[in-house]
Amino acid sequence: MEDYVTGAGLSEKEETQNMVFYTAAGDPHTYEEAEKNQKWREAMDNEIAAIERNATWELTVLPNNSRKIGVKWIYKTKLNEKGEVDKYKARLIAKGYAQQHGIDYTEVFAPVARWDTIRMVLVITPQRKWKVYQLDVKNAFLHGELNEDVYVEQPLGYEKKREEHKVLKLKKALYGLKQTPRAWFSRIESYFLKEGFVRCPSEHTLFVKNQEKKILIVCIYVDDLVFTGSDERMFAEFKASMKQEFDMTDLGKMKFFLGVEIVQNDEGIYLSQRKYTLEILERFGLENANSVRNPMVPGMKLMKNEDGEQVDMTRYKQMVGSLMYLSVTRPDIMFVVGLISRYIEKPTNLHAGY
Amino acid sequence: MQAIKRILRYVRGSVNLGIYYKREVASNERLMAYSDSDYAEDQDDRRSTSKYVFMLSKGAVAWSSKKQPVVSLSTTEAEFISAAHCACQAVWMRRVLEMLDCKQGTHTIIHCDNMSTIKLAKNLVMHGRSKHIDVKFHFLRELCKEEVIELKHCNTQDQITNIMTKALKMDAFEKLRSSLSICEMPSK
Numbered sequence: 226m227e228d229y230v231t232g233a234g235l236s237e238k239e240e241t242q243n244m245v246f247y248t249a250a251g252d253p254h255t256y257e258e259a260e261k262n263q264k265w266r267e268a269m270d271n272e273i274a275a276i277e278r279n280a281t282w283e284l285t286v287l288p289n290n291s292r293k294i295g296v297k298w299i300y301k302t303k304l305n306e307k308g309e310v311d312k313y314k315a316r317l318i319a320k321g322y323a324q325q326h327g328i329d330y331t332e333v334f335a336p337v338a339r340w341d342t343i344r345m346v347l348v349i350t351p352q353r354k355w356k357v358y359q360l361d362v363k364n365a366f367l368h369g370e371l372n373e374d375v376y377v378e379q380p381l382g383y384e385k386k387r388e389e390h391k392v393l394k395l396k397k398a399l400y401g402l403k404q405t406p407r408a409w410f411s412r413i414e415s416y417f418l419k420e421g422f423v424r425c426p427s428e429h430t431l432f433v434k435n436q437e438k439k440i441l442i443v444c445i446y447v448d449d450l451v452f453t454g455s456d457e458r459m460f461a462e463f464k465a466s467m468k469q470e471f472d473m474t475d476l477g478k479m480k481f482f483l484g485v486e487i488v489q490n491d492e493g494i495y496l497s498q499r500k501y502t503l504e505i506l507e508r509f510g511l512e513n514a515n516s517v518r519n520p521m522v523p524g525m526k527l528m529k530n531e532d533g534e535q536v537d538m539t540r541y542k543q544m545v546g547s548l549m550y551l552s553v554t555r556p557d558i559m560f561v562v563g564l565i566s567r568y569i570e571k572p573t574n575l576h577a578g579y
Numbered sequence: 580m581q582a583i584k585r586i587l588r589y590v591r592g593s594v595n596l597g598i599y600y601k602r603e604v605a606s607n608e609r610l611m612a613y614s615d616s617d618y619a620e621d622q623d624d625r626r627s628t629s630k631y632v633f634m635l636s637k638g639a640v641a642w643s644s645k646k647q648p649v650v651s652l653s654t655t656e657a658e659f660i661s662a663a664h665c666a667c668q669a670v671w672m673r674r675v676l677e678m679l680d681c682k683q684g685t686h687t688i689i690h691c692d693n694m695s696t697i698k699l700a701k702n703l704v705m706h707g708r709s710k711h712i713d714v715k716f717h718f719l720r721e722l723c724k725e726e727v728i729e730l731k732h733c734n735t736q737d738q739i740t741n742i743m744t745k746a747l748k749m750d751a752f753e754k755l756r757s758s759l760s761i762c763e764m765p766s767k
Contacts, residue, residue, distance in 0.1 A: 341641040342675055348638045349681050351602035427674040440680050486597075488764060495764050497597025506591050516592025517585060519752045527582055528622035544583050551590065554598045556632065556642040557742055557756045558586060563628070563644045565582050567621070576582050 252300045256381040259300055259315070268315035269298065273383055276317065279367050282377070282393040284385060293376045293392045294329065295320040296399070318401030319377050329375055335406040338430040338446045340553050343482075344496075346431075346444055350453055351493045357453040357479040358460065362413075363472040365448030369398035369408025406447065413445060416470060420463075434459070451479055485554060496554045505547040509540075520561045527564055533573030541572040595763045596756075600638040608681050610635050610672060612689040613733070614665035615740035616647070616657040627651050629661035630740045633672060638760045639739075641668060656712055658693040662700065662730060663715040665689055666722050673727070686726045690733040697730045 259265035276282070287293055296319050305311040324330050350357055362368070376392045377399065379385065398405040418424065422432040422443065434441040441454035441463060452463065467473050479487050488495040506512045545566045552559045568576045610633060617628040626647050633641040645664070651657040669687045676683060691697060700719050722728045741747065742755040 341672070344640045345635070345672065345675055346679060348600045348635050348640050349608065349676075349679060351600055352606050352608060352636055354602075423678075425675060425678040427671055428678075431675065431678060433678050433680075442679060491602070492765065493599055493601040495597055495599045497595075497764065499594055499597070502590055502594045506587065506594075509587060511584070511587050511591060514584075514588050514591055517588045518592060519747065519749055520586045520589040521582070522585065523748050525582075526622055541583065544587070548583075548586060548590070552642075555590075555596065555761065556598075556639055556759050557596075557752075557761055558590065559642055560628075560630065560644045560742070561582070561586050563646070565586065567646070572583075574581060577584065 252302055254300075256298050259298065260382060264313045265300055265315060268300070268313040269317075269382060272315045272317055273380070275364055276367060276399075279364075279397060281367060281397040281399065282395050284379075284388060284391050285376075285394045286390075287376055287392045291374070291376055292329075293378050294323050294402075296377050296380050296401075298381065316400055317380050319375075319399045321401045321403045321405075324375075324403050328373075330373055330402065330404040333403050333407055335410040335447075336429045338444045339428065342428050342431055343444055343446075343451065346442060346451070346453060347487075347494055347496070350489075353455065354491070355453045355455065356489055357451060357487070357494070359476040359479040359482060360450040360452070360464065360467060361474040361476055362448040362450070363474060365413075365471070366398055366400050366405045366409050368471060369405055369410075369412050371395055371398055371402075371404065371408055373404070375402065409447070410445075417443070420466065434463075446483065449482060451482065484550070498551055498554050502551060505544075505551070508547070509544060520558050521564075527568070527576065529568065529571070530573040530575045531571075533575055536572050536574060536577040538569075538572060541577050542569055544577075545569060596761050597764060598639065599760050599762050599765065600636070601760070603636045606636040608636055609685075610669070610676065610683055610687045612665050612669055612687060612728075613739045614658075614662045614689050614691050615738055616651075616654070616661035618651065618654040618657045621646060625650055627657035627660070629657075629664045631661070631665040631668060632739050632759065633668065634739075634760075635676075641672060643668070655693060655695040655699065658691060658696040659699060659712060659719070660715055662689060662691055662696060663719045666719055666728050669728055670722070686729045688729050688731050690738065691730050692733055692735045692738050694732055697732055700730050 253259040253265060259269070296317055299316045299318055301314050301316070303311040303314050347357060375395045377395060378392055379389070385391065398408045414424070417432045420434070422434045425431040425433065430445045432443045432445070436459065439454070439456040439459055441452065441456070441459045443450055443452040452460070454460065464475060478489060481487065484498060484501045486497050486499060503512070545562065548558060548562045549566070552562055565576055612631055612633050614631045616630065619625040620628045626649070628644060628646050630644045631642065632639055647657065647660050649660070651660065666689065669689065673683050673687060699716070700723050723730065735741070739755055739758055742752065742759065747755070
């Protein structure tokens with residue numbers, strides 16, 4: 226764990242420089258830039274309102290022997306699928322990297338659904354003429370409840386007058402804290418158990434509710450919920466109860482999930498990653514490359530190439546990673562991707578060829 | 580032609596492919612597996628690769644291609660390790676399917692193209708060349724005995740997992756690909 230780079234020692238300036246890599250061109254990097262603009266001020270007001278509506282924190286004096294964790298504003302212009310501006314989003318995040326294990330957090334693991342499970346759920350639906358639906362929880366992570374005492378500083382621009390020295394004690398999770406995903410998962414898990422769902426012992430993100438020979442199946446992937454089953458009335462009840470408990474977006478029939486496009490009709494269900502494929506081809510500058518009809522030269526053997534000229538490792542890793550995710554709907558490339566991933570340590574021209 | 584760029588070019592030529600789970604009128608919703616290995620496939624450390632594909636109602640639902648953690652001394656041993664790996668996945672999938680109201684009433688067939696592996700899993704005879712693989716051995720034998728899985732022989736050309744082991748010729752590759760339920764989006 227000691228080898229792990231936390232970034233705790235970074236100065237404000239270095240941190241801002243690092244941030245630049247993650248934000249799209251044009252979005253402000255600092256509060257000082259953002260507060261000059263009405264649209265970002267509104268975005269920050271909305272975020273603070275959502276946090277306060279949720280009873281996330283209370284103002285208090287920092288107890289002795291405790292430390293406060295910094296917070297930071299992140300700004301992002303969200304685009305819709307046509308590439309037009311959808312909304313301006315300001316997100317307040319805690320600097321989770323400064324947290325210390327055993328003091329500010331203990332357990333951090335949170336499960337996500339496996340693709341094997343999601344595909345098993347999907348493959349049975351056409352046989353039973355079921356349709357698959359999708360819900361999205363807004364600000365999911367803010368719902369998580371904290372077990373540890375965590376104090377954060379007051380956010381820039383929203384300090385309480387004459388109480389500037391005070392800190393905020395968190396009752397619920399904030400984005401950025403190490404335990405936040407786990408806190409959210411425990412919250413939604415206990416909600417499902419309370420609602421009469423049974424958790425699958427071999428897959429903790431799969432919940433099933435049986436009622437008079439009718440069945441409702443729900444798969445959780447962080448803040449995305451995929452559900453299907455035999456009875457429309459159970460769907461309606463489930464959605465109504467979820468909306469009451471959390472702030473939800475009803476996405477209707479499952480159409481787009483984690484980069485996978487889904488088409489459902491009476492004949493079957495079709496999954497593809499067409500958009501994702503085009504994105505990775507463009508990212509690696511191969512959108513106009515000649516295409517070939519199979520992923521490997523027949524009879525070819527790959528091996529380590531100690532004397533070969535080493536190529537850009539980061540780029541090689543990015544390519545391997547992108548192709549791995551593509552194997553979610555493309556078992557035909559699974560084997561070759563496994564092969565090339567063996568040479569990630571020292572990729573040479575033989576393996577990469579760019 | 581260099582490996583990774585070749586894959587990206589293949590992907591570019593097949594952007595419109597996806598996986599299709601078609602409504603099968605006469606489906607018995609029975610899980611079926613294909614297990615295979617590639618003996619001493621890694622040129623550097625001579626370890627083999629385990630591969631499996633699981634099919635349900637003619638759609639591929641789970642697949643894996645993974646280098647084995649140990650060096651095998653024979654193809655039979657490599658196939659055996661692969662079948663044991665596949666059996667573990669089968670046990671897990673059967674449990675999840677049961678939750679999904681798709682209980683597998685009977686054993687899951689694992690197709691394997693190596694006769695000696697099947698015989699080894701069925702007979703409790705110890706052979707001089709296999710006594711050292713005993714842990715995986717007993718696991719697989721137990722599952723066979725309890726009728727959770729059954730190892731069944733299939734011809735090499737029908738072995739779907741071949742798409743994941745060998746660099747294949749075009750026709751063979753495209754035929755296996757379509758039997759994995761990979762196709763363009765059906766019009767309509």
